[in-house]
Amino acid sequence: MLKIYHNPRCKKSREGLEILKNSGKDFEVREYLKEPLSEEELKAVVKKLDITPILLVRKNEKIWKKDYREKDLSDSELIRVMVKNPKLIERPIVENENDAIIGRPPAEIEKII
Incomplete structure (x- = not known):
């Protein structure tokens, strides 16, 4: 089953959700700001x-620029920062049992459907 990590306030995330709806496939929506991911x-x-954690960080977010940009964080530390601040996680992410893809642009989601 497909799962989308979704932020309804994000245009790209809404576009990604629409692609999934139009696919006819079963999928689950997880609003990760309301239900944060564990480490x-x-x-x-x-x-x-199949990326390093830094590639999942939204580097234009104010909290990143203010609190983390100048720090040299390990992968484990980056994971903890994103768990603590889920707004920093790039979106949307769509996953299946074996793979995942960042839907930027949203059309990338078609590769995993």
Whole structure:
């Protein structure tokens, strides 16, 4: 089953959700700002994405610029920062049992459907 990590206030995330709705596939929506990911869940997503944690960080967010941009954080520390501040997680993310993709642009989601 597909799952989208979704922020309804984000235009790209809403576009990604629409792609999933139009696909006819079963999927689950997780509003990760209301139901934050645990460290283990976020590590699993990063592994499925096959990226380093820094590539999942929204570096234009005010909290990143103010509190973290100048720090040299390890991958584990970055995971903890994103768990503590889920707004920093890039969106939308769509995953299946084996893989995940960041839907930027939203059309990328078609690759995992």
